[in-house]
Amino acid sequence: MDWVPVFLATFKVLVFGTGMFFAIKWHYEQGKKGKGKDKPSTVLRAGGKVAAVLVVSLLALLLFTFGLSRMLGLDMTFP
Template identity: 75%
Template sequence: MDWIPIVFVTFKVLVLGTGMFFAIKWHYDQGKKEKEKETRAVLLAGGKVAAVFVLSLLGLGLFTFGLIRMLGL
């Protein structure tokens, strides 16, 4: 039996298996990193929307209060 195909096939399986393992690990880690950035961006955007809502509510309340005082209600 020829030993060269056995050695080359074994080497090929080991190299491709190792490469696949590190490729999957790298993509998994990149997804984790992106998820952290994405979560931070969503929280930042949500905070901005909440701040705009509170400021709008405050402005509407002040406008209503001024209108009521002006009309003498």
């Protein structure tokens, strides 16, 4: 049996596990300090921007897909 994949997978799990532990610990401590308090309007505005970017990205991907399929000669018309 080749031990390299076993060693690398174990190393990867240890590194990511340690990183996640310290990330969760840091975020928990920041929350206890009270620095993470945002106004609801700020959070809603940021959420709206993210949603708008997502919708525009999906629309662009849809148009690109239909354009590429038309260029390749695929029939994408509705029955």
